[in-house]
Amino acid sequence: MAADSRPDRAAENHAFGQADDFGMDSITLAGPLEAKLAAMHEAGFRQVMLKASDIVGHPGGTDAAVRAVKASGLRVTGFQVLRDFEGLSGHLHDYKVDIAKAMLEMARAVGAPLLLLCSSTSTHASADPEVIARDLRKLAMLAVPLGLKVAYEGLSWGRTINEFTTAWEVVCRADAPNLGLGFDSFHAIATQTSLDALEQIDPDKIFLVQLADFMWQEIRSVEERISTARHFRVFPGEGVHSAQVADLVLRLAAMGYRGDYSFEVFNDDYQQLPLPLVAQRARRSALWLGEDVLRRSVPLPNRIRLKNTA
Template identity: 40%
Template sequence: MTTPNFAISTLSLTGTLEEKLDAISASGFSSVELGALDLSGSADGVSGSVTRLKQSGVGICALQEIKDFGGHSGRILAYKMELAKSYIQLMHKLDCRLLIVTPATSVHVKHDMDKIASDLRALATLATPKGVRIGFKPLSWSPSVNTYAAAWELIQRADTANLGLVIDSYQLMAQTHSPERLDHIPASAISLVQLSDFAMTSVPLVEDLIDIARHHRLYPGEGSHGVGVCELVRYCLDKGYTGDFVFDVYNDKYLSTSPADSIQHAVQAREWLLNRLNG
């Protein structure tokens, strides 16, 4: 079996960008999923962050994220597209090739699938000249795009080669869906795979879905769904996926410790997964 390349999200760690990069490099991770806030939070501004990232030698597998995208019109849509332009310009400087986008979560947005597909097509077209790909991730609490079946149908409707799917193990397992639910999606359409675990065996309420996703995720091996995470990694590898597997873990407890301490959870999760994949 091909050995997976594990990466980590900078948003899973607290501290300055420099502290995060030092901890990431020291722990043997060669690439990161970068949070846009890490670019603007530096004392020497965005340009300083760009320089620091380039000097670190750490690759950037994705930038997250543009939230609540698709279905808007007028000034809101114009704002989202301008935000995308600024992100794409930065990504070009950073040699980052994937921009993550998530769907609208408000019930007040017009959830017209043709309109959402059209918006995604326009975004993918905007990103193409800079060599940036758009990775769309459904959210289990979105009123319109809350499953991978719905997201894949939307991507097919958008009908552009520059648009793919981001697979998030949390979004999959929170709905008790197995990796086989992804059978109809070709490996070439998978842009990134994000990994996390959580403690609850089921998540029946929308409020719980959101709260756990933003504050109580765990690393694989620490929660109740480690077997499912391992099966997802093996499934993607067997399917022919060759991209990164990113630890995308947001937990208030981990964020209360230093990057050097909290990243040890990621190191243990990496070894836990490798031992089971090779066992």
């Protein structure tokens, strides 16, 4: 992670190891934006990955949402998510460019450093890697005047780009300085993509890492993969892939990755629980990864220890 000059940063990392490199996605929590931000901050988090609906759905309007974010004490990790952008033509392409411009403006307004783009699932999109790269390059150029980056993530059910390896290939083909990779542990585990492929990736071009686990060893169909991703993710260490998540974080650290991690956990059960309870579950994961895993003392899977954050 880039150096942070805030005076509390060094003290926090001294007390909690690397736990403060981990944040939450607002998608995980139910309720109004202010309540989500407060629950995260009170649990000990110092960053948040925002979703567009939290901003545009605010009852006070987007300006009120932006003020709430800026008053929260949380740094914004990024802004999500632009979907089905690349590979289109004609009026579909023009439409998506307009959507992208609006999302980039919102990202800048909330202070996000990057916009997350997921690989297209559209049957109307071209599978030509050169066309995909061209559109990614165009989006990156639109982001330049706003001072933003674009992180491209390969959805495991993407039509053409569905692994982090192929997402990396098209990012390289696009060759834009503010275009990089968004890495999601769920998709890598779901597709059983070997983490050895990380050796091919420039760590400076990994712009964001999103982490989640899930509760079954094997995903047996694309339909089950989508359902699991959207409804049944759990925090790292709560599922059955703790060792793989730990391995991923250790590999990234060894590569020299110093960027942000965010817990992207879509879970219908968490949406029915009190916000502080869910945020504390997330904080346990951050402490496990930051204190135990990154300090090379990995506990047995599913044995997260709740530590005092006072």
